[in-house]
Amino acid sequence: MQDVALLGVLFAALAIGFGLGVRHRAGKRLTRPAPKAPALSKEYFVGLNYLLNEQPDEAINTFINALDVNSDTVETHIALGKLFRARGEADKAVSIHQNLLARPALSVATNDHIQLELAQDFIALGVHDRAQRLLKTLLNHTTDDTYRLSAKRLLLDLLDREREWQEALETVGPILKQQPALRCPAAHWLCELAVEEIGESSRALARKHLKKALQMDENCVRATLLYAELEMENGHYQRAIDWLERIPHQDIAHIPTMLTALKRAYERLENLAGFEAHLYRLLGQAPYTSVIVALGELVHRRDGVDSAIERTGEWLREAPSLGGLDYLIDLYLESERLNGKTSPDTRLLLLKHHTGALLEGRPRQRCRHCGFTSDHLVWQCPSCRRWGTIKPITGIEGE
Ligand SMILES: [Zn+2]
Secondary structure, three states: OHHHHHHHHHHHHHHHHHHHHHHHHHHOOOOOOOOOHHHHHHHHHHHHHHHHOOOHHHHHHHHHHHOOOOOOOHHHHHHHHHHHHHOOOHHHHHHHHHHHHOOOOOOHHHHHHHHHHHHHHHHHHOOHHHHHHHHHHHHHHOOOHHHHHHHHHHHHHHHHHOOOHHHHHHHHHHHOOOOHHHHHHHHHHHHHHHHHHHHOOOHHHHHHHHHHHHHHOOOOHHHHHHHHHHHHHOOOHHHHHHHHHHHHHHOHHHHHHHHHHHHHHHHHOOOHHHHHHHHHHHHHHOOOHHHHHHHHHHHHHHHOHHHHHHHHHHHHHHOOOHHHHHHHHHHHHHHHHHOOOOOOOHHHHHHHHHHHHHHOOOOOEEEOOOOOEEOOOOOEOOOOOOEOOEEEOOOOOOO
16 A cells, blocks of 8 residues: 555656656757657656556666656656655665765755765664764755754754764754754753763762753753752752652643652651642642542551541542542452451452452553553653653543
């Protein structure tokens, strides 16, 4: 099906190239004859015949043979190379584009265009070092802003794949004004550098990177979490809480992400009342299941299981969720046990079985861009490779 669609485009490209060639030659008819048009049209119809007989490879080869490389058809050749790349035949695309580059007297703009295509062929083939070299050469000489920007974006993508964070940051700097969307990945590259420095025990350098990350993207939750972790390592638990307090303002969806660290900080301060007050504030901002369960546990510990059942039931009425119901059933079972029931209510056990089965195997995180799901938080989506798009799943089936 894809082949047929691609061949349709190829057919159109060829027809346009052919049409342009004929028109161009027709314009010059007064001074020069156009001897090649009939030969081209013959092969063109042979190719068309192959196409109609569903022989795409033969059709493509015939179409390529039908095209001489000249200034009229160079764009058609570039398009052919692109089609091969889209078909997963990047090696053929490389030979077409390299063949074009070997032609003398190409215009500067055409030369730049072909180099850009060739770099994409190499990326498709996984030959990243050749693609990088080609893009850097192109960036050194091109004066065309469109090609420059495309080349930079491709180079940034490669540097990101190769985890060359520092070079990626140096490359992205000059285009941040034009491309503000790159601030988010750049902040993550700085976080990656910070994590490397933490691994090398260079806390001061790590802080420098994190500071820059927040200057790059003030809503970078990851940088804030890392700052909080550094404060906790130094025993500055209140400062860690101050950092974590920013996260709901940066991205409310990451409230569940920060809860473990928040709980740890308050526990170290032996300030459970402070933790409870903080959780109530979060509940007011977004009644996520993880916040309700954390509050339920605090009430359970302080006032007993029946109070926890009552309060959790109230919160869940406002924000029902499967995970919340599962927790509530646990509280009921605990209450029965404490009230001296030797065997639990079978209806409760049945309900618990159902909620457990529904929750089992459910992903906890989802990429907001491509829908990729995961059990744990990763900062770069393994599927679409975007940074910061994976977030906790909330709502009725969430968390
Ligand atoms: Zn994704």
